[in-house]
Amino acid sequence: MNSEMRCQDVRSRLSGYHDSALPPPLAGSIRLHLDKCPDCAGELAAISRVAGLVSGSMLDARPGFEERFARKLTARRAAGESWAARARLAKRLSAYAAAFLLAALVGLGPAVVRDVRDYVAPSSDAQILYLALIENGSGDQEDSH
Amino acid sequence: MSRDRENTPPRPPEPTASGPTDEYLLWVAEARTESAAGDRAFTRLVELYRSRVVSLVAAHLGDADQAEDVAQEVFLKARAALPSVREEARFESWLLRIAYRTAIDHTRGFWWRRRVSLERLAESARETALAGAAVAGAGNDPESTLLRSERSSQVRKALREVPEAFRAPVVLRDIAGLSYEEIGRILNCPLGTVESRIHRGRQALRRKLEKLLP
Ligand SMILES: [Zn+2]
Numbered sequence: 326m327n328s329e330m331r332c333q334d335v336r337s338r339l340s341g342y343h344d345s346a347l348p349p350p351l352a353g354s355i356r357l358h359l360d361k362c363p364d365c366a367g368e369l370a371a372i373s374r375v376a377g378l379v380s381g382s383m384l385d386a387r388p389g390f391e392e393r394f395a396r397k398l399t400a401r402r403a404a405g406e407s408w409a410a411r412a413r414l415a416k417r418l419s420a421y422a423a424a425f426l427l428a429a430l431v432g433l434g435p436a437v438v439r440d441v442r443d444y445v446a447p448s449s450d451a452q453i454l455y456l457a458l459i460e461n462g463s464g465d466q467e468d469s470h
Numbered sequence: 471m472s473r474d475r476e477n478t479p480p481r482p483p484e485p486t487a488s489g490p491t492d493e494y495l496l497w498v499a500e501a502r503t504e505s506a507a508g509d510r511a512f513t514r515l516v517e518l519y520r521s522r523v524v525s526l527v528a529a530h531l532g533d534a535d536q537a538e539d540v541a542q543e544v545f546l547k548a549r550a551a552l553p554s555v556r557e558e559a560r561f562e563s564w565l566l567r568i569a570y571r572t573a574i575d576h577t578r579g580f581w582w583r584r585r586v587s588l589e590r591l592a593e594s595a596r597e598t599a600l601a602g603a604a605v606a607g608a609g610n611d612p613e614s615t616l617l618r619s620e621r622s623s624q625v626r627k628a629l630r631e632v633p634e635a636f637r638a639p640v641v642l643r644d645i646a647g648l649s650y651e652e653i654g655r656i657l658n659c660p661l662g663t664v665e666s667r668i669h670r671g672r673q674a675l676r677r678k679l680e681k682l683l684p
Contacts, residue, residue, distance in 0.1 A: 340669035344643060346650045346661075375672045378679060379629070379644035382622040384534055386520040386541065391513050394545055398509065401546065415554070 330358045335365045339372050494518075498561045502553050512552070515561070516545050522646055523569045529641040530573035532630035534623075540576050544569045563652040570642065570656060574634065621683060628678040636671030639664055 335358050341347045342355050359366045500511035523544050528537035548565050555564060629637055642653045650664045657664065
């Protein structure tokens with residue numbers, strides 16, 4: 326097999342190479358090419374700089390983030406029925422989640438749709454979905470239903 | 471735009487390349503229980519992931535202050551749903567997926583969810599003043615702190631201008647630190663697509679950043 330790669334082919338794989346996400350034989354061929362080709366090596370350096378700038382833009386939360394979270398959690402639970410009871414209810418009713426979802430989508434409008442979407446696409450786990458629904462339906466003090 | 475919070479606090483043990491640590495898995499297991507102990511364990515996970523969640527959200531919203539509220543929402547959703555989730559070892563990508571989807575929803579014009587409270591604005595202004603005073607008072611290279619902060623907000627501005635299809639995988643990779651496989655699962659696309667979108671996203675960013683940060 327010919328391990329010589331063309332610049333064009335190398336360049337399209339440089340992000341994968343940078344992230345060590347390529348199969349070893351391909352990464353090896355690219356490494357060989359980079360040793361000999363300053364243009365492509367320069368491209369890799371540019372990609373690397375961009376990746377570094379993005380990861381360098383990390384923030385930390387403001388002080389007290391966990392405390393604010395704990396307060397919100399407490400407020401939500403106090404506002405609804407007991408959280409544990411809701412979770413048990415969710416388990417029991419998970420078989421009806423799909424029907425409930427349909428009713429919710431029709432009846433409760435976009436605010437619910439919004440939260441439901443978080444769970445529908447990634448997991449399609451009826452229980453998570455149902456929990457998301459009841460979480461949205463009660464105790465979110467910031468929403469006006 | 472807002473000031474940055476660059477000093478990341480020491481972190482609890484994180485999942486390493488060789489897999490999640492036992493201690494971490496115990497926290498996740500504990501956090502799945504519906505109890506006060508579960509809440510405490512979950513709070514440790516909040517501490518562990520808050521920086522990544524806030525940063526991920528900020529990268530999509532372009533606004534660090536709004537990101538804080540949305541990050542709180544992410545953790546509340548996660549706390550509610552966690553007891554019914556299996557696969558503890560994949561807690562990280564599960565949480566970051568919720569963060570990603572919540573952030574995206576907030577970028578897609580659900581404007582009635584975007585509440586900026588007066589209290590928050592006042593608090594924010596006060597902290598900015600305090601941060602400014604701290605920078606002015608400290609001898610530890612205030613200029614580079616300001617430059618770094620300015621650079622970060624330029625990066626977020628540039629990210630915001632990159633189409634979502636390319637921004638999302640770049641953020642999941644470079645900020646959330648996920649593997650291509652995990653990104654593929656979250657974005658529901660094959661590895662080759664993840665790779666090419668990350669590449670195109672970075673190229674787009676590079677063009678924008680070359681103007682902003684020559
Ligand atoms: Zn070349």
